[in-house]
Amino acid sequence: MRIQIITLFPEMFEGVLNSSMLWKAQKEGLVEYRLINLRDFGIGPRKQVDDTPYGGGDGMVLMPEPLFAAVDDAKEKDPDAQVLLMTPRGDLFNQELAREFAATQAGLIIICGRYEGYDERITTVVDKQLSIGNYVLTGGELPAMVVTDAVTRLVPGVLGGETSAEKESFSEAGVLEHPHYTRPEIYRGLKVPDVLLSGNHAEIDKWRADNNA
Numbered sequence: 001m002r003i004q005i006i007t008l009f010p011e012m013f014e015g016v017l018n019s020s021m022l023w024k025a026q027k028e029g030l031v032e033y034r035l036i037n038l039r040d041f042g043i044g045p046r047k048q049v050d051d052t053p054y055g056g057g058d059g060m061v062l063m064p065e066p067l068f069a070a071v072d073d074a075k076e077k078d079p080d081a082q083v084l085l086m087t088p089r090g091d092l093f094n095q096e097l098a099r100e101f102a103a104t105q106a107g108l109i110i111i112c113g114r115y116e117g118y119d120e121r122i123t124t125v126v127d128k129q130l131s132i133g134n135y136v137l138t139g140g141e142l143p144a145m146v147v148t149d150a151v152t153r154l155v156p157g158v159l160g161g162e163t164s165a166e167k168e169s170f171s172e173a174g175v176l177e178h179p180h181y182t183r184p185e186i187y188r189g190l191k192v193p194d195v196l197l198s199g200n201h202a203e204i205d206k207w208r209a210d211n212n213a
């Protein structure tokens with residue numbers, strides 16, 4: 001699947017997309033990320049992307065023309081992609097939506113809001129407005145990275161091995177995993193629970209089930 005991200009700050013994504021699972025998912029051809037610089041669709045020699053709001057007030061608003069043009073460009077690659085707009089006014093993003101997005105082959109187009117806001121008319125081409133929590137960030141870039149990460153790890157084949165896929169079924173039930181421990185057995189006086197060292201797999205499974213969040 002392809003995830004296209006429309007942003008004024010593509011450089012913010014480099015570290016996240018080029019590390020760990022997200023990097024591996026691209027390398028293995030399971031996911032393709034495309035960063036679309038909104039500035040490339042700016043107007044005039046100064047590539048203007050924002051303007052003062054009608055009705056007055058502080059701050060600048062992202063203009064409709066560059067936003068529509070960027071979405072059109074992304075749609076040329078994936079005509080059936082779902083268009084998401086990251087905004088604190090959106091519906092709360094959750095695991096169920098992540099699963100739904102990961103299952104669609106059509107792709108995602110994620111618009112990062114910026115500055116004081118965006119011209120509301122862009123919402124006519126948006127399928128879902130999403131928030132990652134009830135707080136206001138300076139822009140939609142971090143939220144877009146959160147959605148990209150949560151979706152990518154659920155794309156079939158991205159998580160390594162069968163066990164990881166099996167574990168994912170826990171989150172289907174809305175249950176988070178139990179705590180984990182590794183060597184050493186005692187660290188700063190803190191001991192690994194005895195049951196995990198017992199070799200009794202029935203007991204271990206029970207302990208893990210009891211300690212799922």
Ligand code: ADE
Nearest residue numbers: 086087088131132137143
């Ligand atoms: N843009 C600014 N804050 C946001 C949030 N909490 N969720 C999504 N987009 C945002």
